[in-house]
Amino acid sequence: MKKVIMGNHAVSYGVRASDVKVISAYPITPQTQVVELLSEMCANGELDAKFIAVESEHSALTACVGASAAGSRTFTATSSQGLLLMHEIIHWAVGARLPIVMSNVNRAVGPPWSIWTDQNDSLSQRDTGWLQIYCESNQEVQDTIVQAFKIAETVMLPVMIVLDAFFLSHTFEIVDILEPEAVRPFLPPYRPARKIDTADPHSFGNLAGPGEYFELRYMIEKAMEDSRAVIERTDREFEERFGRGYGIVKPYRCDDADYVLVTSGTVASTTRAVVDAMRAEGIKIGSLKVRVFRPFPFDEVREVLSKAKKVGVIDRNISFGHHGIFYQEVKSALYGRTNVPVTGFITGLGGRDVTPAVIRGIAEKLIAGTNLEPDINWIGVKI
Amino acid sequence: MNAPKIPLPELMTSGHLACQGCGATQAMRFALKALGPRTALVLPACCWSVIDGPFPHSSLKVPILHTAFEAAASTASGLKAGLEMRGDTETVVMAWAGDGGTFDIGIQALSGAAERNEDIIYCCYDNEAYMNTGIQRSSSTPIGAWTTTTPGVHWKKRPKKKMIDIMAAHSIPYIATASVAYPNDLIEKFRKAREIKGTRFLHVFAPCPTGWKLAPELSVSMARQAVTSKVFPLVEVTDNGRTWKVWKDFEPTPVKDYCMAQGRFRHLSEDELRLVAEGIEENWQYLLSREAGSAFVPGLQH
Incomplete structure (x- = not known):
C-alpha cells in the first residue's frame, strides 16, 4: 500500500514492519513524530511492543541496552542534543555487541539553538562503532530501517539511520508501506546466541584487564569489516524481494x-x-x-x-x-x-x-x- | 529479630574481590538468598562492578548486566521489558547500585523509573561515599564525616540526603531500609519485595571498613550500632508512600559511641558531636511523625 507520509513517519513504518519488541525514546524536535506514531501503534495494537517513555535520551538508550541484552529487538529515535546526551551509551551499546537500531534526525547542535539540519551530531559519533547509513528519501528511510535490523543482528553491532531535519523528517513523499507479514521471511524474529537468562547465567560487561580488552576491540573492528559484505547482501536480498535497492x-x-x-x-x-x-x-x-x-x-x-x-x-x-x-x-x-x-x-x-x-x-x-x-x-x- | 532463619542455598561464591569486612558483599549474599535463582542483576559502576570478579569469572550464580554509572534504573527498566517481550515474566530484575549511583549520578534515571512504576527492585547498598574510587564524598555521606574530598577542617558540613523521603514522594508500592546486621529482617524485606509488582526500593546499610577507617571485624557491629543509635533507622514505607513504620524494639546506644569507633568521625569535637547527635534525633522524631501520619506532606494526608 502506498501512502503519502513524512520522513519521521517513514521511520515509524519501518519499525512497525520490523516487528520491534521494545521501544524507548524521549521527545526532541524534529524527530518527535517518530515516537508519537510508534506510541500510537503500540497503543492500538498495530505493533506488539512495549513503549518505555523515559525521562531522558540517556535513559532511552540504556533502556534499549537492557532490552536488547534480554534478547528483544529494540529501537530508539533521537536527534542532535539527544544523541549527544546518549554518547556514553552509544559506546556502551557497541562494546556490549547489541544490535540496537536508532534513527537520528540530523539537527545542528547549540548554541545558538537551532532545530535545522546539519550533520555534526551524527558525525561526532563516527568513532564509536555504530554503523551509519545516510538516507535521501522517505522510501529509503523506511526500507533502510528494515535492512538495518537484519544487518545489526548479523554482525552484532548497532546501526544508526540518519535523515535530514525538515528536508526529510517533515517532507511528505509517497512511500510504499512495508507490511510486517511481508517482511517476516526477510527479517525473522531476533534469536540471539547469548542473552540475559536465569537458566544460563553469565556476567555481561564485567571488568576485563589489558589481557582481554584489546582482543574484544579487535573483534568489533572485525565485525565492522564483515558488515560490508552483509550490508551489500542485505540490500540485494531486499531488492530481490521488494524491488528496491540502494547500494553502499x-x-x-x-x-x-x-x-x-x-x-x-x-x-x-x-x-x-x-x-x-x-x-x-x-x-x-x-x-x-x-x-x-x-x-x-x-x-x-x-x-x-x-x-x-x-x-x-x-x-x-x-x-x-x-x-x-x-x-x-x-x-x-x-x-x-x-x-x-x-x-x-x-x-x-x-x-x-x-x-x-x-x-x-x-x-x-x-x-x-x-x-x-x-x-x-x-x-x-x-x- | 535475630534468630537464625537464613536460607542455606548460596548464590554468591567465594573468590569475589571485596575488601575484608565489606558490608556490600554481605548485603548481596543475603539479598540473593531471599530472591532466589530467578533473579537478573543490573550493576552500574560501583564497588560491585569489581567485587563480581574479572572477565571471564563471576562470583554470582545469577545473570548480571553491567551498565554505566547513572544507568542502573533505566537499564533495569529495559531489561524487564525485554525479558517480558520474549516471554519471561518470572525473572525478577534487580538494579543493585551504590550510594553514589543512587543518591547522586543515578537519581534521574531512578526517579524516572519510579515515576513510571517499573516492575523492578532497586537496591542501594549504602557505604556512604564513593568507596570504589577511593573514599570521595557523596550526597549520602553523613554530616561530620571525613572523606578524601572532605579532608581536615572541610569535613562534610551538610547532612545525608533523605532518600527514603524522595522515593516515598514517587508513590511507589514498597520502600524499606535494611541492615546487614539484621539479616533476618533484611531477607524478609527482600522476600516481601519479590512478591510485589511495581518499583520496590530497598536501602541497605553496608559498612565499608576501608573507607570508614574501621577494623574489618567491627563491620557488622557498626551496622548494628547505626540502627541502635538511630543513625540508620529501619523503616518500611508501604501503601504507595502513605504508611510509614519505624522499628523501635531496640536498646538505644549513644551516637557518640558509633562515631568514635570510626576513624572518619574521630576529628569531631564534643560540641560537633553533640550537633551531629541532635540532627540524628531530629530525623528520628521526623520519622516518628511520618509514622503517626502527623507530618504535613502535601497530597499524602488521609
Whole structure:
C-alpha cells in the first residue's frame, strides 16, 4: 500500500514492519513524530511492543541496552542534543555487541539553538562503532530501517539511520508501506546466541584487564569489516524481494565524468538534478552519494573517483580545526592510490538551503579551479 | 529479630574481590538468598562492578548486566521489558547500585523509573561515599564525616540526603531500609519485595571498613550500632508512600559511641558531636511523625 507520509513517519513504518519488541525514546524536535506514531501503534495494537517513555535520551538508550541484552529487538529515535546526551551509551551499546537500531534526525547542535539540519551530531559519533547509513528519501528511510535490523543482528553491532531535519523528517513523499507479514521471511524474529537468562547465567560487561580488552576491540573492528559484505547482501536480498535497492554508494553519471561531486543525505538528490542540467550543456559531470558512512566504503569510493579529473566533496558539517568530515574520509580513501585532486566545500550548516544554484556554484568553482582553497571552501558565508 | 532463619542455598561464591569486612558483599549474599535463582542483576559502576570478579569469572550464580554509572534504573527498566517481550515474566530484575549511583549520578534515571512504576527492585547498598574510587564524598555521606574530598577542617558540613523521603514522594508500592546486621529482617524485606509488582526500593546499610577507617571485624557491629543509635533507622514505607513504620524494639546506644569507633568521625569535637547527635534525633522524631501520619506532606494526608 502506498501512502503519502513524512520522513519521521517513514521511520515509524519501518519499525512497525520490523516487528520491534521494545521501544524507548524521549521527545526532541524534529524527530518527535517518530515516537508519537510508534506510541500510537503500540497503543492500538498495530505493533506488539512495549513503549518505555523515559525521562531522558540517556535513559532511552540504556533502556534499549537492557532490552536488547534480554534478547528483544529494540529501537530508539533521537536527534542532535539527544544523541549527544546518549554518547556514553552509544559506546556502551557497541562494546556490549547489541544490535540496537536508532534513527537520528540530523539537527545542528547549540548554541545558538537551532532545530535545522546539519550533520555534526551524527558525525561526532563516527568513532564509536555504530554503523551509519545516510538516507535521501522517505522510501529509503523506511526500507533502510528494515535492512538495518537484519544487518545489526548479523554482525552484532548497532546501526544508526540518519535523515535530514525538515528536508526529510517533515517532507511528505509517497512511500510504499512495508507490511510486517511481508517482511517476516526477510527479517525473522531476533534469536540471539547469548542473552540475559536465569537458566544460563553469565556476567555481561564485567571488568576485563589489558589481557582481554584489546582482543574484544579487535573483534568489533572485525565485525565492522564483515558488515560490508552483509550490508551489500542485505540490500540485494531486499531488492530481490521488494524491488528496491540502494547500494553502499550511489554513483550517478560518473562513468565518463571528468568532475564528480561527492554528497550525502538530501543534498544528493539536488545534486543529481544539477548534474542533469550541466550534462545537458555538455559538461561531463557526475555525482557520488555516500550512503553508508560507517563502515566507510573505501573500495566503492576509490573505484568511482579514481576515473575523474577533479573531485569536490560537499560537507554539511565541519570538523573544527580540520576540514569537512566527508572530505577527510574521501581523501583518506584516495591517498596513495590515485592522484585525483579533491577539494572540500562546506555549506548548508544549521539548515541553510543547499539549492541547485549553490551546488552549481560549487561545480563551476571546482571546474574553473580559480579562487579555490586546496582543502576547505566555505560556500555562502556572509562575513 | 535475630534468630537464625537464613536460607542455606548460596548464590554468591567465594573468590569475589571485596575488601575484608565489606558490608556490600554481605548485603548481596543475603539479598540473593531471599530472591532466589530467578533473579537478573543490573550493576552500574560501583564497588560491585569489581567485587563480581574479572572477565571471564563471576562470583554470582545469577545473570548480571553491567551498565554505566547513572544507568542502573533505566537499564533495569529495559531489561524487564525485554525479558517480558520474549516471554519471561518470572525473572525478577534487580538494579543493585551504590550510594553514589543512587543518591547522586543515578537519581534521574531512578526517579524516572519510579515515576513510571517499573516492575523492578532497586537496591542501594549504602557505604556512604564513593568507596570504589577511593573514599570521595557523596550526597549520602553523613554530616561530620571525613572523606578524601572532605579532608581536615572541610569535613562534610551538610547532612545525608533523605532518600527514603524522595522515593516515598514517587508513590511507589514498597520502600524499606535494611541492615546487614539484621539479616533476618533484611531477607524478609527482600522476600516481601519479590512478591510485589511495581518499583520496590530497598536501602541497605553496608559498612565499608576501608573507607570508614574501621577494623574489618567491627563491620557488622557498626551496622548494628547505626540502627541502635538511630543513625540508620529501619523503616518500611508501604501503601504507595502513605504508611510509614519505624522499628523501635531496640536498646538505644549513644551516637557518640558509633562515631568514635570510626576513624572518619574521630576529628569531631564534643560540641560537633553533640550537633551531629541532635540532627540524628531530629530525623528520628521526623520519622516518628511520618509514622503517626502527623507530618504535613502535601497530597499524602488521609
